[in-house]
Amino acid sequence: MADAGLFELNAVVAVAAHRNFRRAATELGLSPSALSHAVAGLERRLGVRLFHRTTRSVSLSAAGEQFLARIRPALGEIAEAMADANALRDTPSGVLKINASEGGARQVLEPIVLEFLKRYPDMQVDLVAEGRLIDIVAEGFDAGIRPMESVPQDMIAVPCVPQQRFAVVGAPAYFKRHPKPRVPADLLAHDCIRYRFSNGRIFRWEFEKRGQEIVLDVRGRLTTNAPPLMVQAALAGFGLAYVNDAQLTEPLKQKRLIRVLEDWTPPFPGLSLYYPGHRHVPAGLRALVGLVREVAGRRRQ
Numbered sequence: 001m002a003d004a005g006l007f008e009l010n011a012v013v014a015v016a017a018h019r020n021f022r023r024a025a026t027e028l029g030l031s032p033s034a035l036s037h038a039v040a041g042l043e044r045r046l047g048v049r050l051f052h053r054t055t056r057s058v059s060l061s062a063a064g065e066q067f068l069a070r071i072r073p074a075l076g077e078i079a080e081a082m083a084d085a086n087a088l089r090d091t092p093s094g095v096l097k098i099n100a101s102e103g104g105a106r107q108v109l110e111p112i113v114l115e116f117l118k119r120y121p122d123m124q125v126d127l128v129a130e131g132r133l134i135d136i137v138a139e140g141f142d143a144g145i146r147p148m149e150s151v152p153q154d155m156i157a158v159p160c161v162p163q164q165r166f167a168v169v170g171a172p173a174y175f176k177r178h179p180k181p182r183v184p185a186d187l188l189a190h191d192c193i194r195y196r197f198s199n200g201r202i203f204r205w206e207f208e209k210r211g212q213e214i215v216l217d218v219r220g221r222l223t224t225n226a227p228p229l230m231v232q233a234a235l236a237g238f239g240l241a242y243v244n245d246a247q248l249t250e251p252l253k254q255k256r257l258i259r260v261l262e263d264w265t266p267p268f269p270g271l272s273l274y275y276p277g278h279r280h281v282p283a284g285l286r287a288l289v290g291l292v293r294e295v296a297g298r299r300r301q
Contacts, residue, residue, distance in 0.1 A: 006078070008042040009071050011035055012050060016068050017138065019058050027140035080280045092283035093122035099136055100145035103227055103244050104271050105129035107161050108145055116291050123284050131225055132198035137276055142285050148269040154277065160292045161271035167245040168205075168265070169257040173237035180260050181240075184214045187261075191239035192218035193230045205242045207264040214264075218242075231257075 014024035015035070025035040043050050050064035060068065100108065105127055113125055128141070136144045144151075147164075151157045168181070181187050184207045195203040202223065207214045222233055227243045234241035235256055251257040273292050275285060 006075070008038050009075060011038045012042065012064075012068065013072060013075060014140070015039060015051065015058060016060055016064070017140075021058060023139075091120050091122055092287050093120075094282065094284050095124045095126060096143065096282075096284050096288060097126045097128070097141045098143050098145060099128050099130070099134060099139070099141045101147075102129045102131060103247060104145045104147075104161070107246055107271065108273075111295055112160060112288075112292060115295075116288055119291070120284070120287055123287075130198075136274075142282070143273055143275040143288070145271055145273055148272045151272055151274045155274040156277040157272040157274040158289055158292050159270060159296055160273045161246075162296075163267040164270045165245050165267045166206075166242055166265050167248055167252075167259050168240055168242050168261045169231075169234055169248060169252070169259050170240045171235055171237040171257060172255070174234075174239065175258060180258075182261075184216055184261060184264055187216055187218050187240065190218075192220035193233050193239045193241045194218060194220045194223040195227065195230060195242075196223050196225045198225065203242075207261065208266055209264050 011024070011028065014027050015021060018024040018027070021036055021039075022032045025032040028035065030038075039050065046063075046067075048063040048067075049061050050067060052059045052061055098113075106129075109127070113127060117123060117125060133146065133150055134141075134144075136142075144155075145160065148157060148159070168187070170178075170180075178190060179186075181190060184205070187205065192205070197203060202217070205216045205218050207216070220239055222238060224230060224233075227247060230241040230243055231247055231251065233239065235251060240260075245252075245259075248257060248259075252259060273289065275281065275289075281289075
């Protein structure tokens with residue numbers, strides 16, 4: 001039997017992790033058909049079926065479970081050896097896969113990600129921006145960028161964006177038709193632009209002042225899962241939006257939006273880069289962490 005290559009072995013590990021050929025193919029940068037052919041070819045040479053496949057599910061066979069248990073430690077050792085060798089280069093190389101919220105990705109793109117790529121020309125970054133909070137290990141990412149409060153406790157977190165604030169904003173045209181809210185409860189009489197999470201839950205607006213916390217399920221005719229659309233609707237005078245003020249720098253400076261209830265929206269911890277602490281940290285990720293610490297240090301000066 002011809003020896004199985006690392007490509008096929010890694011293909012088996014990816015399919016076993018995702019229980020799905022399409023998601024495993026995305027992680028490996030392949031087409032689903034190419035991945036399926038690779039696994040099928042290995043199964044033919046081994047003479048056993050590693051996976052049970054149906055139109056709806058993929059699961060390991062008994063032989064597959066045993067095979068995976070034997071190869072996974074060896075592949076881990078190989079990956080660490082390659083990472084250690086890479087660390088001896090003058091500059092790191094390879095691909096970093098980073099998952100971030102859409103707003104977080106915009107905030108770190110220029111000061112961190114693009115600066116990282118300028119410093120390390122042999123590195124590539126695959127930056128995926130999405131609303132849902134995922135398990136970065138299970139979905140094949142090296143690191144994530146999220147608000148500190150959303151980082152899982154078993155991860156190492158490095159602050160990368162300073163304290164942030166949310167803001168309630170409306171256009172001057174809107175406030176010509178409606179009085180400005182003076183306390184959060186006044187919002188219940190306004191047309192608010194609501195945000196829907198990927199799990200379908202509607203975001204409730206949170207306020208705090210002198211230890212008093214208020215959470216409102218505001219009313220509104222427009223609901224979206226995209227904060228830029230909320231800002232766009234507010235600029236059009238449709239209603240009030242409640243978004244991270246990092247997205248409002250220019251509209252507020254140009255007075256196209258007016259901020260209200262500012263004394264009810266105190267700052268909160270900003271974004272953090274996070275990654276699993278139990279894994280070997282590749283040279284590229286170590287270099288990114290170093291840059292994040294450097295940028296954060298400059299901001300504190």
